[in-house]
Amino acid sequence: MFVQNLGAMPAHNGHPGGIAVIALPAQTQSAHYLGNAVLITGPLSAPVAIVGIGLDVSPGITELTTNRGAIPFEIKPKTYLTEHITITQTEKVNPPARDYDRIIRERDEMSAVFKSFSNQRPDLAFVLPVIGRLSSPFGKKRIFNGQPRNPHSGLDIAAPEGTPVLAASGGEVRATGDYFFNGKTILIDHGRGLITLYCHLSDIAVTNGQLVEAGQHIGAVGQTGRVTGPHLHFSVNLNQTRVDPALLLEIDD
Ligand SMILES: [Zn+2]
Structure with missing residues (x-):
């Protein structure tokens, strides 16, 4: 696909x-x-x-x-699948207490961006952020090592490490960092509450505050953070809500 x-x-x-x-x-x-x-x-x-x-x-x-x-x-109702995941790095499933402050700080940093609502009108004609294989859909209920976790908040596209990652639409880079769960991460504000997130990157090619165009090279696929292999986790946020990114992309299988 x-x-x-x-x-x-x-x-x-x-x-x-x-x-x-x-x-x-x-x-x-x-x-x-x-x-x-x-x-x-x-x-x-x-x-x-x-x-x-x-x-x-x-x-x-x-x-x-x-x-x-x-x-x-x-x-209307919709049913999502359930996925069981085994993770050998158990400290990424149940983080040690020493990482709690960092995790909360990073969560707050990202949620501040998700709350943004600029007057810029976003372009909803999304560019494919990476060429690859859909490896995990949005919304899957996930059970890590037998423990239920939040459902999958984004779309995973598997691709070799180093594959270029592109901005899905024009906007402003609002956060970059190397986060505990998400690894190397970029958040782009496209305007009016539409924010995209790209994570587990091996490389970040943009800086905070930088304006980017649709399709601009912003980083590279990697496996940083809580992952089982190289892929892009791509999430789309509207009115502070994670939605299925596939609804803005055409899935061709
Ligand atoms: Zn994911």
Whole structure:
């Protein structure tokens, strides 16, 4: 299987882990979902909300709040697979106490970026971040050494170490670092709450604050952090919610 680029607007996927694409009344300029600001795109005469739905959201009728009133929409159920993973470096499953401060600091650093909401309008025509094989889909429930963990928050693309990693869309590099779980990591803010994350890299070729274009070389595939082999873990964040990156890419098998 290979991943290819798709068009400019994702399809409506109103399920947990999905992206709801909701037509809004003309002149809608702000929308919130579960208290978080939502990406609005399209012309002011026909605006469209691009809403990230969390994996933990229950199916049913919910709503956006907007400056033009409440907009109801439906979340339909979706089942994700379960994966059992054995990790021999057990300290990466249950980190030693000496690493707790570092882990919390890194988590806070990343979540501060996820909370960003600039007025820049993002380009949703994503570039494939790496050429490779889909090795693990978004949303899989994961059990590490028999212990349930959070479901998979991104998409894994396996490729040889050193394979170039490209920015999925234009934006500003908002964080780089060598994190405990994610290894060498880049976060790019594309605007209006759309943030992409690239991790387990062997090399980082950009610096914090740098502006990048879609398709620009930003680093290389590696196996830093908590991994079982070289791959890119790519995650997409909308309104502070991790969504399935495959919804912005064309999966061709
Ligand atoms: Zn992953």
